[in-house]
Structures are given as C-alpha cells and as structure tokens.
Amino acid sequence: MKSIKMRAIVAAFVCVVALLFLLPTLTTDMPSFWKEKIHLGLDLQGGTHLV
Known part of the structure; x- marks a missing residue:
C-alpha cells in the first residue's frame, strides 16, 4: 500500500x-x-461530411 506522502x-x-x-x-x-488549440474533428464539432 502506498504511503500518504506518495x-x-x-x-x-x-x-x-x-x-x-x-x-x-x-x-x-x-x-x-x-x-x-486542439483541432476538433467533425464528430466532436457536431458536423457531418458527405462523401
């Protein structure tokens, strides 16, 4: 078990x-x-991409 200090x-x-x-x-x-800053992908931006 780790110590409280650690x-x-x-x-x-x-x-x-x-x-x-x-x-x-x-x-x-x-x-x-x-x-x-971190560039968000389409899934995190809430967007869609049509192929």
Whole structure:
C-alpha cells in the first residue's frame, strides 16, 4: 500500500499538469506555444461530411 506522502505527491503532480492544460483557456496573454488549440474533428464539432 502506498504511503500518504506518495499519494499527496502524485495528486499535486496531477493538479499541476491539469493547471498547465487549463491556463490557455483562462487567459489570452500566454506564450505562443500554449495558444495552439486542439483541432476538433467533425464528430466532436457536431458536423457531418458527405462523401
């Protein structure tokens, strides 16, 4: 069983990573490499594509 200290470190790491992914959506004056957004496919945009 993992210790409480190790669980706290893992939880803190996950929170920091989540914050790094959320920062570009919260503010506009971020470095250029953080401004790149994920391009959604047609299924996630709710659109259709006729062949």
